[in-house]
Amino acid sequence: MTSNTVSASTVEPGGAPSGFEADKGPDSVGAAVRGYVDKIRGGDLGALPAVLGIVVLTVLFYALRPETFLTPLNLTNLLVQAAPITLLAMGLVFVLLLGDIDLSAGVVSGVCAAVSAQLLAEQGVSWWVAILAALITGLVIGLVTGTLVGLIGIPSFVVTLALFLGLQGVTLRIIGQGGTVPIREPVIRGLTNEYVPVTGGWILAAVVVLLYAALQLNRWRVQRARGLASAPLGIVIARIAVIAVVTVVITAILSADRALSAAVELKGIPYAIPVVVVLLLVLTFVAGRTTFGRHVYAVGGNSEAARRAGINVTRIRILVFGLSSTMAAVSGLVAAARLSSVTPGSGGGNTLLYAVGAAVIGGTSLFGGRGRVRDAVLGGLVIAIIANGLGLLQVSAYLNFIITGGVLLLAATVDALARRRAAAAPR
Amino acid sequence: MSVPQPQDGTPILELRGVDKHFGAIQVLHGVDLKVYPGQVTALVGDNGAGKSTLIKSIAGIHPIDGGQLLFEGKPVTVTGPRDSAALGIEVVYQDLALADNLDVVQNMFLGRERTKGILLDEASMEQAARDTLAKLSVRTLKSVRQLVSSLSGGQRQTVAIAKAVLWESKVVILDEPTAALGVAQTRQVLDLVRRLADTGHAVVFISHNMVDVFEVSDRIAALYLGRMAADVPISEVDRTRVVELITTGRSGDLGIEPAAVAEVGA
Numbered sequence: 186m187t188s189n190t191v192s193a194s195t196v197e198p199g200g201a202p203s204g205f206e207a208d209k210g211p212d213s214v215g216a217a218v219r220g221y222v223d224k225i226r227g228g229d230l231g232a233l234p235a236v237l238g239i240v241v242l243t244v245l246f247y248a249l250r251p252e253t254f255l256t257p258l259n260l261t262n263l264l265v266q267a268a269p270i271t272l273l274a275m276g277l278v279f280v281l282l283l284g285d286i287d288l289s290a291g292v293v294s295g296v297c298a299a300v301s302a303q304l305l306a307e308q309g310v311s312w313w314v315a316i317l318a319a320l321i322t323g324l325v326i327g328l329v330t331g332t333l334v335g336l337i338g339i340p341s342f343v344v345t346l347a348l349f350l351g352l353q354g355v356t357l358r359i360i361g362q363g364g365t366v367p368i369r370e371p372v373i374r375g376l377t378n379e380y381v382p383v384t385g386g387w388i389l390a391a392v393v394v395l396l397y398a399a400l401q402l403n404r405w406r407v408q409r410a411r412g413l414a415s416a417p418l419g420i421v422i423a424r425i426a427v428i429a430v431v432t433v434v435i436t437a438i439l440s441a442d443r444a445l446s447a448a449v450e451l452k453g454i455p456y457a458i459p460v461v462v463v464l465l466l467v468l469t470f471v472a473g474r475t476t477f478g479r480h481v482y483a484v485g486g487n488s489e490a491a492r493r494a495g496i497n498v499t500r501i502r503i504l505v506f507g508l509s510s511t512m513a514a515v516s517g518l519v520a521a522a523r524l525s526s527v528t529p530g531s532g533g534g535n536t537l538l539y540a541v542g543a544a545v546i547g548g549t550s551l552f553g554g555r556g557r558v559r560d561a562v563l564g565g566l567v568i569a570i571i572a573n574g575l576g577l578l579q580v581s582a583y584l585n586f587i588i589t590g591g592v593l594l595l596a597a598t599v600d601a602l603a604r605r606r607a608a609a610a611p612r
Numbered sequence: 613m614s615v616p617q618p619q620d621g622t623p624i625l626e627l628r629g630v631d632k633h634f635g636a637i638q639v640l641h642g643v644d645l646k647v648y649p650g651q652v653t654a655l656v657g658d659n660g661a662g663k664s665t666l667i668k669s670i671a672g673i674h675p676i677d678g679g680q681l682l683f684e685g686k687p688v689t690v691t692g693p694r695d696s697a698a699l700g701i702e703v704v705y706q707d708l709a710l711a712d713n714l715d716v717v718q719n720m721f722l723g724r725e726r727t728k729g730i731l732l733d734e735a736s737m738e739q740a741a742r743d744t745l746a747k748l749s750v751r752t753l754k755s756v757r758q759l760v761s762s763l764s765g766g767q768r769q770t771v772a773i774a775k776a777v778l779w780e781s782k783v784v785i786l787d788e789p790t791a792a793l794g795v796a797q798t799r800q801v802l803d804l805v806r807r808l809a810d811t812g813h814a815v816v817f818i819s820h821n822m823v824d825v826f827e828v829s830d831r832i833a834a835l836y837l838g839r840m841a842a843d844v845p846i847s848e849v850d851r852t853r854v855v856e857l858i859t860t861g862r863s864g865d866l867g868i869e870p871a872a873v874a875e876v877g878a
Contacts, residue, residue: 413738414757474732476725479714483722486711493709494723495694554713607761 214419229555230603234596235547235563239570246574253577257443261455263566263573264439265377268457269294269520271565273540274547275468276512278561279505281544282472282485284553285334285341289326289348290540293510294517295532296352297323299359301373301518302366302527312372319514326352327510328503335502349537357529367526376460376522380453383440389459390436398425457519461562464515468558481505485553516540535589542593543568550600568592622685624649624814625670625701625783631678632662632669639665641838642679646831647783652805652815654825654846657835658858663818666835667785671703672696702776703785710768712761716753717741719760720775744778745770748807752800766797773804777813784808785816790824802828822851836861839868 225233246254253259273290280287301319304310310318330348334341360366368374381389401421408415436454444451472478483491484501492498513532520536521527545551546567547560571592575585623646632640639662647653657663668674670681672690681688683699690696696703710719717734720741726733741756750770753763760768769789776784786805790798805828809815819825825832826846833843834857841857842849844866849857856863 407735411735411739413735413742414755475730476727476732479718479722479725479732482713483711483718486713487709489707490709490711490719490722493693493705495697496723554711 214417214423217417217420229607230599231548232559232563233548234599235560235567238546238567239563242567242570242574246570246577250574250577254574257438257441258445258451259573259577260438261443263569264435265455265457265523266573267565267569268377268455268461269516269523269536270539270543270568271461271561272464272516272519273513273536274543274561274565275464275558276509276516277540277544278547278549278556278558279468279472279481280341280509281541281549281551282481282553282556283502283505284485284488285502285505286345286541286551287330287341287506287509288345288537289330289352290345290509290513291532291534291537292349292352292356293323293326293513293532294520294536295356295527295530296326296359296517297514298517298521298527298531299356299366299529302368302521303359305368305370305373306366312370315370315373316518319518320511323510323512323514323517324507327507327513330510331503331506334506335499341506353529353533356531360527360529362529365526365528368521369525373518373522374525376457376519377455378522378525380439380451380455381459383453386436386440386454389454390432393462394425394429394432397428401425457522460515460519464512465558465562472558477501477504482554485555487554535586538589538593539568539572540565542589542596545593545600546596550604551597552600552604564596621648623647623682624684626682626685627666627670627679628682629679630666630669630676630681632665632674632676634674639838640669640676643835643838643840645833645840645843647814647816648831649782649814650809650812651830652809652817652828653831653833654829655816655818655833655835656820656822656825656854656858660837661835661858662838663835664787667703667787667816667818670696670701670785697779700780700782701785702779702781702783704769704772704776704787704789706787706789706791710760710772713759715759716756716763716771719771720744720778722775724779740778741774744774747811748774748777748804750774750804764797765793766800769793769797769801770804773801773808777808777811781813783814783816785818787818788820789817790819790821798824822854825854826851834858836868841868842866 224231243255273294277287277290280290297319300322301315304318305312305315326348330341330344333339333344371379380386401424405415405418405421407413439454439458440452442450442452472481480491480496480501483494483496484498488498491501517532520531524531543564544556544561545564547557547562547564549556549560549564568589571589572585575588580588625645625647627643627645629642629644630640631638631642643662643666645653645655645666655663655666665674669676670690672692672695675691681690683701688695688699690699711722714722717738721737726737726740738756745753745756748770752767752770760771763771773784773786773789789801789805793801802824805815805817809828809830817825817829829846831844832846832849832854834841834854836857839861841861842863849863849866853863853866857867861868
């Protein structure tokens with residue numbers, strides 16, 4: 186064979202003749218932006234709907250309630266409101282990545298909170314024992330769910346629906362009919378009712394921004410040095426700038442005095458926020474930079490391909506449900522701190538709907554294989570803004586349910602349409 | 613077009629009298645096959661002739677019931693996909709088994725990711741994927757960080773083949789790699805098949821398309837109802853004879869003994 190036929194014949198119709206030219210292209214922000222637009226057109230909307238949602242809803246509620254919505258007090262409430270939803274959704278993102286669903290996640294958060302509240306109230310254990318007990322309860326429930334789904338092969342929808350019912354009974358048994366277990370333990374209560382000192386808050390914010398910037402720039406440097414695919418420097422810097430601005434704005438809002446009376450001072454970041462940020466970083470790292478995370482995406486994208494590649498699909502499933510239910514436990518603890526109590530209804534009602542909604546609105550696909558941990562944060566904010574704003578508007582409870590359900594359906598519709606569009610995209 | 617190879621060299625992979633049955637149905641009857649490094653061996657046969665069963669036996673998905681498998685002249689036992697992979701046998705299946713939501717590099721290293729501590733070593737994986745694609749003179753990919761979902765059928769086939777090559781495989785088995793492709797993409801894949809052999813791999817190429825077979829192959833092995841009708845250099849046969857071998861199991865002095873044909877046909 187002559188080299189002539191090779192070069193002549195390997196040209197893709199309509200394609201370019203050289204290899205990997207997109208990886209070695211000029212450092213052009215314009216090209217990167219065009220690439221992003223193409224991606225959106227191709228059906229991969231990424232974080233766009235959630236970011237638009239946050240902006241539109243903020244403007245809407247500010248217009249309707251200018252005197253209350255954008256106050257530091259309300260924004261702090263809003264973030265604390267978003268925390269348990271986000272934490273629950275973070276775990277669900279992994280389950281959704283597999284193409285599975287966990288309908289019991291909300292109820293698991295209730296059981297775990299009940300275990301910990303009861304241990305505190307009856308046994309008088311110290312806070313870390315109570316937290317550990319909640320986490321272990323979550324982990325065990327998740328591993329059992331994962332085993333039933335992965336090893337026995339029952340559809341996750343059915344397993345978790347059964348647990349959704351069954352575990353409500355467990356919470357009822359632990360708490361007792363009609364009872365409410367108050368949480369007086371200062372550390373757990375402090376998750377949402379105590380605040381990081383203002384200076385400490387700013388130091389945390391600086392650490393987060395610098396860490397992010399260092400990781401991004403270092404990655405870019407390594408990619409450039411080795412001639413690998415990399416985003417243009419302008420885009421990398423823009424990403425860092427966005428993170429820096431968001432972090433500074435949120436820290437500034439939370440550092441303002443939000444007390445209603447001038448006599449007291451109320452400022453600082455509620456401890457639940459750093460918990461969310463740390464878990465966001467850790468889980469993002471797990472999903473994107475570890476073999477486990479890679480295999481989760483692979484199983485969600487094509488489980489047969491994953492199996493043939495030697496990935497233990499069952500093990501991945503069991504671990505993912507374990508992770509998800511452990512995150513449910515964290516969420517349950519923060520929710521319990523926020524209400525300073527656990528009731529038999531904790532984790533029931535719209536808890537799960539909110540969390541699934543958060544993940545899907547954030548951009549995680551219900552069909553598996555597509556999603557990021559940050560989706561839980563963005564979507565969680567959208568859900569919290571809706572819940573908070575409707576609260577301020579004092580709409581009736583029935584409308585609240587209908588609107589939130591409608592938003593979830595809308596997000597799922599966008600997801601399904603995006604998937605169809607991606608499938609129909611020209612190859 | 614092909615690189616001349618000594619026909620008397622040791623085959624890297626040899627099957628001797630391989631039998632395989634599923635329950636009462638015998639699918640392979642004493643199949644012999646020789647696969648040489650640096651050569652493309654076309655495996656042809658009508659639907660149901662046992663081509664897929666044969667490659668699945670080599671791959672360890674359906675371990676053989678009788679006969680011998682020799683790798684580099686030594687008898688080996690293959691009881692699972694991991695055994696064949698350990699020997700350096702890679703199979704590229706018709707349905708490709710790529711994860712659409714992952715990029716080219718991620719797919720090529722799927723299940724065998726390189727790590728630094730607990731971190732994925734993306735830089736080294738991307739580098740190795742690039743080197744492999746460059747070695748195969750693949751020029752059709754815009755970016756190795758492209759999602760597989762955005763690739764054409766031919767490009768997917770290319771990625772699947774490159775994935776097999778990445779693992780220092782010695783034998784690459786391709787199950788109808790051109791079946792669903794258009795003209796230009798078939799061209800790309802055939803070029804790649806040829807380059808695989810030219811880089812020293814032993815290639816087994818399953819196809820129904822005689823034009824493709826005669827274009828890239830050095831040897832041709834024809835299966836007829838679970839028996840090997842012929843395993844000969846391509847120069848010894850022409851298209852008509854191959855079609856005859858596929859449809860009747862016999863062509864002139866080549867093929868299964870008439871008695872055996874009658875027995876099988878009965």
